[in-house]
Amino acid sequence: MGTRSGSLKLCIDSIPGIPVSLRPWNNSDVHSLIKYANNKAIAGNLRDAFPFPYTHKDALRFLEMAVSNDPHLLILAIDSKGEAIGSVGATLKQDVYRKNMEIGYWLAEPFWGKGIITEVIRKFTAHLWLTYDIHRIYAEPYADNSASRKALEKAGFRCEAIFKQNVIKNGAYLDSCIYSVLREEFNHAGC
Numbered sequence: 130m131g132t133r134s135g136s137l138k139l140c141i142d143s144i145p146g147i148p149v150s151l152r153p154w155n156n157s158d159v160h161s162l163i164k165y166a167n168n169k170a171i172a173g174n175l176r177d178a179f180p181f182p183y184t185h186k187d188a189l190r191f192l193e194m195a196v197s198n199d200p201h202l203l204i205l206a207i208d209s210k211g212e213a214i215g216s217v218g219a220t221l222k223q224d225v226y227r228k229n230m231e232i233g234y235w236l237a238e239p240f241w242g243k244g245i246i247t248e249v250i251r252k253f254t255a256h257l258w259l260t261y262d263i264h265r266i267y268a269e270p271y272a273d274n275s276a277s278r279k280a281l282e283k284a285g286f287r288c289e290a291i292f293k294q295n296v297i298k299n300g301a302y303l304d305s306c307i308y309s310v311l312r313e314e315f316n317h318a319g320c
Contacts, residue, residue, distance in 0.1 A: 141248045151205040154195040158213040162188040165237035217253045228264040250284035272304035281308040
C-alpha cells in the first residue's frame with residue numbers, strides 16, 4: 130500500500146506570493162473547513178457526498194474520515210498560512226483496478242484563478258508515485274467544469290473519455306470526463 134500521512138508536509142513554492150502546502154487534516158481545521166466548504170459553487174462540482182449546506186456535523190464526519198487509518202485513502206489539507214483552504218485526496222482502487230488511484234480536490238473560492246489547484250495536483254501526483262505501487266492516476270471532473278479540466282491538463286493529465294449524461298447532479302443529467310496520467314507519462318522534473 131502506502132505510508133500514512135503522519136507528519137507529511139509538501140510545500141508548493143511555485144505560486145508567487147501565496148504560501149501553499151499540503152499537510153494532514155486535524156481537528157483544529159473544523160472552523161476553516163466549515164467556512165470554505167459551505168459553498169454552493171464548490172458543492173455543485175463535487176459528488177453528492179460533499180453536501181450543501183455544509184454543516185459542523187459534515188465537517189466532523191469528513192475530518193474523522195480524513196484522519197482515519199484506512200490504507201486505501203490519503204486525504205490532505207491544502208494549507209495557506211496555517212489555514213485549511215481546500216482538500217486533495219486519493220483513493221487506492223482494489224481488485225483488478227488495484228494499480229489505479231482516483232484523485233479528487235476542491236479549493237476555497239477566494240483562491241480560485243491563481244494556479245493553486247494545478248500545482249496541488251502536480252505535487253500530490255508526484256507524491257503518490259513515490260508512495261504507492263501504482264501505474265495510473267485519474268480524476269473524474271464534470272464535463273462543464275472547465276477550470277478543473279484545464280488544471281488537470283496543465284498538470285499533465287489527458288482526457289480519455291467523455292461520458293454522456295452519466296451523472297445526475299441537482300436534478301440534472303451531466304456529462305463527466307475521465308482524465309488520467311500513467312507513471313511513465315508524468316513529468317517529475319517540475320515537482
